[in-house]
Amino acid sequence: MAHQDRSPPAGQPKPQKTTTMDAAAPTHSHASWQRQLAEAIRDSRELLAGLQLPEEPLPAAEAAATQGFPTLVPHSFLARMEPGNRDDPLLLQVLPTGRESARAVGFTTDPVEDTAARATAGMLHKYHGRALLITTGTCAVHCRYCFRREYPYQDEPRRMSDWEPALQRIREDSSITEIILSGGDPLILSDDRLQTLCHRLDEIEHVERLRIHTRLPIVLPARVTDELLLLLSNLRSQPVVVVHANHGHEIAADCETALRVMVRAGIPVLNQAVLLRKINDSAEALELLCRRLINVGVIPYYLHQLDRVQGAAHFEVSDAEAGKLLTVIRSRLPGYAVPQLVREIPGESNKTPLL
Numbered sequence: 562m563a564h565q566d567r568s569p570p571a572g573q574p575k576p577q578k579t580t581t582m583d584a585a586a587p588t589h590s591h592a593s594w595q596r597q598l599a600e601a602i603r604d605s606r607e608l609l610a611g612l613q614l615p616e617e618p619l620p621a622a623e624a625a626a627t628q629g630f631p632t633l634v635p636h637s638f639l640a641r642m643e644p645g646n647r648d649d650p651l652l653l654q655v656l657p658t659g660r661e662s663a664r665a666v667g668f669t670t671d672p673v674e675d676t677a678a679r680a681t682a683g684m685l686h687k688y689h690g691r692a693l694l695i696t697t698g699t700c701a702v703h704c705r706y707c708f709r710r711e712y713p714y715q716d717e718p719r720r721m722s723d724w725e726p727a728l729q730r731i732r733e734d735s736s737i738t739e740i741i742l743s744g745g746d747p748l749i750l751s752d753d754r755l756q757t758l759c760h761r762l763d764e765i766e767h768v769e770r771l772r773i774h775t776r777l778p779i780v781l782p783a784r785v786t787d788e789l790l791l792l793l794s795n796l797r798s799q800p801v802v803v804v805h806a807n808h809g810h811e812i813a814a815d816c817e818t819a820l821r822v823m824v825r826a827g828i829p830v831l832n833q834a835v836l837l838r839k840i841n842d843s844a845e846a847l848e849l850l851c852r853r854l855i856n857v858g859v860i861p862y863y864l865h866q867l868d869r870v871q872g873a874a875h876f877e878v879s880d881a882e883a884g885k886l887l888t889v890i891r892s893r894l895p896g897y898a899v900p901q902l903v904r905e906i907p908g909e910s911n912k913t914p915l916l
């Protein structure tokens with residue numbers, strides 16, 4: 562780690578009480594992840610200054626375009642970026658740019674037709690046996706390529722009682738054996754709220770698995786507390802955690818520790834990544850990501866082709882290029898380290914494999 566300003570020097574004992582100023586140290590209290598979230602960077606000038614990079618004023622029109630989805634980056638994620646590197650692969654995922662206001666043919670506000678799949682408040686049902694719940698619209702980071710950056714979260718459940726229609730739909734449909742908690746990011750919920758929702762789902766006998774789609778263990782690893790692990794381990798149904806990292810540099814420091822802790826607690830952890838121009842569109846980058854994942858026991862699950870959301874065209878990699886990259890990493894890695902390259906095509910009965 563090259564960031565002495567934010568983490569204790571190597572070999573020195575870690576302080577008992579951690580603060581956001583030493584985000585690389587593992588922490589185990591509720592207050593600490595919530596405080597780190599409250600103190601996350603919400604201004605691109607602060608983000609650039611944190612990496613000793615010059616300010617980049619956005620023209621007014623572009624600034625307005627990013628306003629509904631402003632800069633949001635926890636200090637722990639910043640600590641894994643390389644100071645002085647404007648092309649840092651973690652920075653490029655989260656720094657708003659003028660290119661987001663470009664309009665490209667085929668790039669829309671609802672590229673995967675989520676609204677058409679809305680079964681009832683907060684519930685998307687696209688695939689056999691699995692229903693997905695939009696548990697919150699909030700995340701710990703704003704990824705500039707996010708396919709749900711325009712999702713109408715304001716219409717989704719907030720209070721526990723708002724979940725009753727979705728719970729009723731699940732109770733009535735015994736073909737649904739897996740519930741995916743998504744969002745936003747479900748681990749933004751407090752342990753109390755998460756526990757209440759999980760228990761209501763756990764009570765439904767035909768629910769066999771609870772899958773949590775989350776980026777918090779990657780961008781805000783302090784969220785992986787003993788209490789959270791206990792909550793998941795005590796479920797009747799099988800928990801599965803699917804995290805989202807795109808570059809090997811994300812799997813370092815406190816994130817590496819948090820992933821190890823989850824895996825060693827016996828929770829299956831998978832990763833989905835998105836193939837992103839200039840960020841992970843090389844065999845070297847993908848190989849590093851997959852290797853670091855399997856080295857902590859996390860299985861690379863999907864490598865997604867970008868969902869064509871408005872404002873993200875500059876991140877796209879062609880299918881031909883994607884296929885070539887997969888062929889190379891397949892020749893270099895153990896079979897279980899190679900993710901499936903998929904694209905979500907609206908109306909299909911599953912995510913579509915591209916090879």
Ligand SMILES: *Cc1c(COP(=O)(O)O)cnc(C)c1O
Nearest residue numbers: 685686687688691692693741912
């Ligand atoms: C992607 C997705 C799933 C999960 O698909 P898997 O292939 O099982 O990972 C489930 N529901 C919805 C609405 C999805 O978009």
Ligand code: SF4
Nearest residue numbers: 700703704707745776
């Ligand atoms: S964490 Fe996931 S849902 Fe949230 S902004 Fe990033 S990609 Fe989108």
